[in-house]
Amino acid sequence: MSGKNGEAKHPFQFMACWELREMLGRRAADVQELLDGLEEVPLDSIYFHTHSYFLRHPYISGPYPNDFANWAAIQLRDRVLGERLAVIDPFEVGDLEALRNELVTILDDHLSHVGSVPRIAYGELFFFMQSRILAVPAGIKARTLTEFREGLERVDSSAVYFHVLAAITRKGKRRNDFVSWIEDGLGVKELAGRVAAINPYATSLEGVRKNLVELCESAERAAH
Amino acid sequence: MAVTLDDYRTVSPPGSVDILRRMAEKLRSRRVLRINANRSGTGVAEMLERHTPLLQELGIDARWEVMRGGEGFQAACQVLYNMLQGEEDRFSEEMLQQFVATNRENAQQLSFDADVVVIHDHQPVPLIDIRPQEGKWVWRCHLDIARPQRKAWAMLRQFLVKYDAAVFSLPKFAQRLPIPQFLIYPSIDPLSDKNRELSELEIGATLDRLGIPRDKPILLQASRFHRFKDPVGVIEAYRIAKKQNDCRLVLAGTPTSDEEGRRLFAELEEAAANDRDVHLLRLPETADIEINALQRAATIVIQKSTREGFGLMVAEAMWKGKPVIGGFAGGITAQLIYEVTGYTVNSVEGCAYRIRTLLNNPELAAKMGKDAREFARWHFLITRNLGDYLALLTTLLR
Secondary structure (H helix, E strand, O other): EEOHOOOEEEOOOEEEEEEEEEEEEEEOOEEHHHHHHHHHHHHHHHHHOOOOHHHHOOOOOOOOOOHHHHHHHHOOOOOHHHHHHOOOOOOOOOOOHHHHHHHHHHHHHHHHHHOOOOOOOOOEEEEEEEEEEEEEEEEEEEEEEHHHHHHHOOOOHHHHHHHHHHHHHOOOOOOHHHHHHHHOOOOOOHHHHHHHHOOHHOOOOHHHHHHHHHHHHHHHHHHH | OOOHHHHHOOOOOOHHHHHHHHHHHOOOOOOOEEEEOOOOOEEEHHHHHHHHHHHHOOOEEEEEEEEOOOOHHHHHHHHHHHHHOOOOOOOHHHHHHHHHHHHHHHHHHOOOOEEEEEOOOOHHHHHHHHOOOOOOEEOOOOOOOOOOOOHHHHHHOOOOOOOOOOEEEEEEHHHOOOOEEOOOOOOEOOOOOOOOOHHHHHHHHHHHHOOOOOOOOOOEEOOOOOOHOHHHHHHHHHHHOOOOOEEEEEEEEEEOOOHHHHHHHHHHHHHOOOOOOOOEOOOOOHHHHHHHHHHHHOOEEEEEOOOOOOOOHHHHHHHHHHOEEOOOOOOHHHHEEEEOOEEOOOOHHHHHHHHHHHHHHHHHHHHHHHHHHHHHHHHHHHHHHHHHHHHHHHHHHH
């Protein structure tokens, strides 16, 4: 709960992060192999190709928001499959096992509707990967909403990823770190609810940052 | 004056230098030894020369050692290099003995007293047999070993399985190994002569000296004159595009000195003979400022390779804000986001079509160039490479 003048008892400490990428040694040259791989790779790999795609593309990304969809559309040249994989929203799907199930179902359904197994002709193989995320203190702390907003404006975009996307999916938390601190630390429940409603997969990390800053500014204006 | 980390603040992503410093805090005083086979004249040597003082500035006790070997060893390494990159050759029993013996001799001279030892490329790989009990050993492979000759790979693999981890430049270069395999893209140094900002005056003077007029859009391929870079295909694509769009083509690079290299250059000279808008520039490998100026003066940069390692010349052009048309090969596909930072093409016709697309849409070319520079800033600068190394060291030393 916040103390005097809207100050949280415990400050929010922004953490940035760095991703070290690891190859699993598994590859796919067609949709069947992609499907087989998806069924068997660790959940960390599903996470890498969907959620942490945003960490690797904070500003500029390919046409679709995950590696599977981009591979299908660009390397396999199967636009229909690319579109179907692109529209999956990890925010709606929930946990990683459910996301794996959704991806597998789409591939399975696609295979049942095409005459032959789509295979790369000139494109690149799909390489299954995973990553190790290293948390790094960003050196920014906030006790008030204004300090939080100012910190958010200047912190490395990987901090947005770490506290919003990774907090829920990788660390299995119910709420993301920003929501928890705004609700429990500052006691501003309405703002916490609005922050929780932001779909981080609908835009880039910079887009999420912009939305968060606007919500904080709006709450600051309302408080005065 | 020596370059320091703070010099990269203005060019690297905001806050990244601070993140490097914080990542390095836990690695302070850790001893890191990196070993390769050349002190200069290779991309790996250039990278190690630039990395080592920056790691030291971060508080890491970083050392760089170079192994030595006679002619027999060099010859064996060259054959191994060819075979690992897929070429037919023969690595004889005699070569193997020379290869291992030279590594043993070097092991007597070198001190492996370090928390992490990073072995670069194939030449020092057998040093692992003399590893002390303490310390982690990593193999950093810069080669394209996507399709190695089986015998060469089997020979090297017997040493590699004794390492704690391997690092490759692209996922497709990774092999079946029982150790963790990490991915670290190579990088460019934005403060080097090849990539630093140049004034309009410097660019103009350099192009004047090279005899390249700036009266029409310039298409540039700056690369070694080698079949794999498909310079003949670039000339063909230029000819198709030129039917509708007046432009100038510059092919700049270092010819290879072998028979095939001479034959290729003669072929290019013949193809360019009757066209005053095609310029073949033979440049020495040290012509960094010239390449920099040419890339900055170009309207479009082409890298139409049919086979490629990582192809960092693409990142160099992207860093200069140029839209790039690249062949569908090696690391080019990792650098170019199709229709966002450039185009990958699979044919002469595809290359010609994209040249026209960009020449006819200068706004699109400008937007693509801007996005290409940002993408290079985040993914292909030395600061990102250093961060990956720090992450690797942290992971290994946990």
